[in-house]
Amino acid sequence: MSSHDRPLSPHLQVYRLAFTTVLSGLHRISGLALSAASLLLVGWLVAAARGPVAYATVLRWLSSIPARLVLVAALGAFWYHLFNGLRHMAWDAGLGFEKAATRRSGLVVVGMTVLASILTLASAWNFFWAWP
Amino acid sequence: MEFFLGLAMSDRVSSVATTAAPDPRAKSHWRNQRASAIAMLPLGFWFLYMLLNLPALDHATVTAWIADPLQAFLLLLFGLCALWHSAIGVQVVVEDYVGGRLHAPTARLLKLAHWAAAIAIAWSIWVIAVGSA
Numbered sequence: 001m002s003s004h005d006r007p008l009s010p011h012l013q014v015y016r017l018a019f020t021t022v023l024s025g026l027h028r029i030s031g032l033a034l035s036a037a038s039l040l041l042v043g044w045l046v047a048a049a050r051g052p053v054a055y056a057t058v059l060r061w062l063s064s065i066p067a068r069l070v071l072v073a074a075l076g077a078f079w080y081h082l083f084n085g086l087r088h089m090a091w092d093a094g095l096g097f098e099k100a101a102t103r104r105s106g107l108v109v110v111g112m113t114v115l116a117s118i119l120t121l122a123s124a125w126n127f128f129w130a131w132p
Numbered sequence: 133m134e135f136f137l138g139l140a141m142s143d144r145v146s147s148v149a150t151t152a153a154p155d156p157r158a159k160s161h162w163r164n165q166r167a168s169a170i171a172m173l174p175l176g177f178w179f180l181y182m183l184l185n186l187p188a189l190d191h192a193t194v195t196a197w198i199a200d201p202l203q204a205f206l207l208l209l210f211g212l213c214a215l216w217h218s219a220i221g222v223q224v225v226v227e228d229y230v231g232g233r234l235h236a237p238t239a240r241l242l243k244l245a246h247w248a249a250a251i252a253i254a255w256s257i258w259v260i261a262v263g264s265a
Contacts, residue, residue, distance in 0.1 A: 028225055035218040041211065042249045042256075048194050049256035055191040075180075082176060085169055092166065124184035 023106045027084045030077035037074040068128060079116040083109045168217035175210040195260050204261035211253035219246040
């Protein structure tokens, strides 16, 4: 599982902060955020399995304002990680490595993230703000 | 952050890049990361669509959704793939930013947490879809 004596990647201090650097960091941060959000899924499903009483408690907690804001943030992280993941897959295929291309694809990812987040928030308004 | 980077660099950077042979698990790690990512594409879309289109979020509605065998299967697939992908990604972050004596216990703890979450999800879906615990 663990690695030894292999090259470590980012020594953050030695790099000048560029647009693509920020996007790269965001991929990790959004991934970690989604990992944390998976705990909400676990809690929700376990509560559903344990029965209506446990479920009602968890749902009440999940419908608090801070929890709703966390869900909205998770939605943004979901779209960003998905679109930027596609960008990574393109790189794996050897596409779009040029400096200008990475900037361009980065802008597309940011645009798609904003658009998809707004569209899902608008179309699922009830889910995020109206229940229960 | 400085603290973790300091630890990471103190004992693991000096010898590396030129001398070390690649870890034989590295190739499968890379492949698994891509395979789980590809699996997450349709499963992620499916999960988000289903979740946001549930007619209500009360216990009866949610358990009725998961009681459907196909939905239970897809939800299980989504949960397990998500945690598999998460475990791989978290491992990489730990390798990059948690070094020294903290590295091994942190990696082990987070791997264990992913297993626990996967088991909890599988257990929940089993209870809801198949029978009572």
